[in-house]
Amino acid sequence: MSVNIKPIAVHVFRESVRDRVPYTLVLFAVLLIAASFLLGQLTAGQDIKIIKDLGLAATSLFGLFIAVFIGIALVSKEVERRSIYGLLTKPVSRAQFIAGKYAGLLVTLAVNVAIMTAALYLVLAYMTWQEPANVRAAWDAPGVDPALLGAVLLIFVELALVTAIALFFSTFSTPMLSAALTLGLWIAGRFNADLRNFDAVVESAPAAWLARVLYHVLPDFSAFDVKLQVVHGLPISAGYLAATVAYGGAYILALLLAATVIFARRDFK
């Protein structure tokens, strides 16, 4: 089965390179380097914190755009170009097609996130090297802090989940509607924690029950955000990281299976 998935994934990755997705990396690098030179003049000694904030936020935001705007086109583009007809005549099942497309975009995202992380560490290493020991001692966390990788890991899993949502919607909807639904779900998921305590602000028991159900059903994107804690050197337990990655994995699996079911029902005759 994996023999059929791999060529599709490789094709998606090559297509993203052809679509100039790596240009975002250049933009990211320019943003970080420019910021590192300018911030020292503006931030009264908070440049290392702001570079970390900026680097992690940009990794998350650029990744979100890639995940949404490429994810929504993964299936619809094949249908639009009518290349799906030729593809499905080959010994490729619809499940393999979905898995291959997803894996391809995941590789694209992984490469992007890895390069952005490396660039962030390089800038942080340079700034750490520049600062005297007494300034470094006053930082909340070390400049080149391995704990940042915990935040990066959760950003990547969050992006993988966004990609799965975009792919899910793209199996039955138009690209524009898929983008709107994916971004809408991402925003709703960011405020998911509010639904948990909805019974504190409404008296209606059914409304509180519905909010509680939505809290569990909607993807909890706020759980993936540990940027603030990591930048300030606050501990993130390995258990929390593992539980959140596992939660993301389970949600992704559910979405891919649902996407496969819907896609399998589509008639391309």
Place this chain on the structure above:
Amino acid sequence: MSGRGSPLLAVAAVAALGGAVALQAARDAAYPRDEAAQVRTEQLYVRSPEAIKRLAPGFNALAADVYWIRAIQHFGGARLAEPGAQDYSLLFPLLDIATTLDPYFNIAYRFGAIFLSEPHPGGPGRPDLAVRLLQKGIAAQPTRWQYYHDLAFVHYWHTRDYEAAAEWFRRASEQPDAPAWLAPMVPVMLTRAEDRTSARTLWHQIMQSDQQWLQRTAERSLMQLDALDAIDVLQPIVDRVALSAGEQYSWGLLARRGAVRGTPLDPAGVPFELYPESGIVSVSRSSPLFPLPVETPAR
């Protein structure tokens, strides 16, 4: 479009951009803009920290950084404004937003402690807001001794509430990782409240900070203490000089009588002010040390 035409088009595009730049420069030279009319009153359109938190889901830390930079620019801009035009009204709201978006933003709390309580015109002169901001910091990080220390300092230096200062020093000394010198500050506050030595001790501690702006503030405050010491020496000298009818106090008169060797300078190098009628010695309004944290006695 043929391949041969493309370089020509690229050159034309660059030339057009160059033309736009040149036209802008020429227009600005021919029709100078009325800069005064363009000065925009600084605005804070959204004042609710919670609303801003909702507007930047997942990017609160970055939004906090933006508000922090705005707070610095606002403070710096107000300090550099014309005398009498210093307006620090947005400083607290900006710091409040920054610290709501990022509750662990240590420097924003400490910035508030020092500069919100700085007397006018060097700051807004609102130690009450500094206390509010630091208490918010303590709510976010109850074991961070620096916030307790800064609260004690605001009470000691600005509100002159030495009992409150002693209490906050006591709480600071009880926090984990608190330095050993905090505990002795409690009796210092209680028994030597009028003594400048303890103020010097505090400012010397702040001088050890890695932040240049904190070091500069500490340096200025230490010079103010030196100025107060110098005034304590000069004032009795002036008081001993008896004036004849029609005479007024001046450094020239005191020098002629042999009371002083010349015009005494404050630690910033500016001549001390000697009021001709009352004979009160103070720092000059043109001195960077003005105003002193302690009022000179009125006569």
